[in-house]
Amino acid sequence: MKVRTLKQNKVNVITLGCSKNLVDSEVLMGQLRANDFQVTHEAKKSDANIVIINTCGFIDNAKQESIDTILRYADEKEAGKLEKLYVTGCLSQRYKDELEEEIPQVDAYFGTLELPQMLKVLEADYKKELVGERLLTTPKHYAYFKIAEGCNRPCSFCAIPLMRGKHVDRPMEDLVTEAKRLVGMGTKELILIAQDLTYYGLQAYGERKLPELLERLSDVSGVDWIRLQYAYPSQFPLAALDVMRERDNICRYLDMPLQHISDNMLKTMRRGITSRRTKELVREIRDRVPGIALRTTLIAGHPGETEADFEELCEFVQESKFERLGIFTYSHEENTHSHTLVDDVPAEVKQERADRIMEIQQQISLDYNESRVGQxxxxxxxxxxxxxxxxxxxxxxxxxxxxxxxxxxxxxxxxxxxxxxxxxxxxxxxxxxxxxxx
The missing domain is CATH 2.40.50.140 (Nucleic acid-binding proteins)
Known part of the structure; x- marks a missing residue:
């Protein structure tokens, strides 16, 4: 079919999944802009001749959304509304061969670390001098700030290492330079992200460096808030809490996914921590940083989760009173350790358990919010x-x-x-x- 004439080199980038994917899209867009491409992000007007879809492959629902999005734009290409369609990100990294066979309308698939190869196909140069530069898709006053790539943790249920590889730190000097650049663009809040913030430094420096990184970012003039997301509980660098307590521009906020609390499930999930140590860590965090808001994420229905395990989780949520909490139902992911286990909790039970946890959390959140009235x-x-x-x-x-x-x-x-x-x-x-x- 003849393709209608469109404005040359206009790219629409579609981002699916997490904030880490969003940063990858922003870096891609920065590179394209430097190569004189017109770039839009999730534009509603269909006037781009090239679409790049940055996919998520984390759990079933996210994978389906990515596939549906690819199919939608594949149809647009067949209808002559697009010249080129490219797919990148986690789903493409994990299922490239299958996707090439099932959706051949896509011009090329790229993995999570293949930005230079993608630019080459687009006849653009990868500009190393732009490392740390990006086009923000968020309002300019806040930015997600990726300090590392990949993950070394052996969690049984997680496919992230399959898609993102081993943990690789970004050099501290580059991060400070990027922070200054973002401030110059009007950014006031840096939201630190990685698969595991607490691992930062071990790969590049041989020791945990999150506390030092926080100090150096806190010293950047113009940074009003620094926020920590995606911390891992095992071997948590407690010195980071001291920096948080001492620095006014580091938010008293910590996102630390715990996933479960029963020793049976923590062992099965390969979390590297016990129930007792988890509870001690929660208490220690709150002791060191009075008034901190703790966000956590849990999983309902992992293989082997008994009613007793789930009741223990409910009691833990009720007792701990996390200021923020989310929960996923377990997704049986290929090539993970959990996939070797029998997915023995029915889907409706998984959902019932997740709903019950959120009912408990709803009351906790209401009580917490009501306590803030008048302040x-x-x-x-x-x-x-x-x-x-x-x-x-x-x-x-x-x-x-x-x-x-x-x-x-x-x-x-x-x-x-x-x-x-x-x-x-x-x-x-x-x-x-x-x-x-x-």
Missing amino acids: TYKVLFDRLEGGYYVGRTEFDSPEVDNEVLVLATNDLHIPQGSFANVHITGASDFDLYGEVVR
């Missing part, structure tokens, strides 16, 4: 939506956590990306309401 917090405002200025406290990460809503009145103007002190006047399960202190 005043520094809030970073992300957007104006539905008649409200919407922002976050230091205890909340974008998109996954609570938000603070301030009624947008005629006499109130809060620019996107600005801070304001907000007096909390009301609370719901997962949001706060307040008034700007003038």
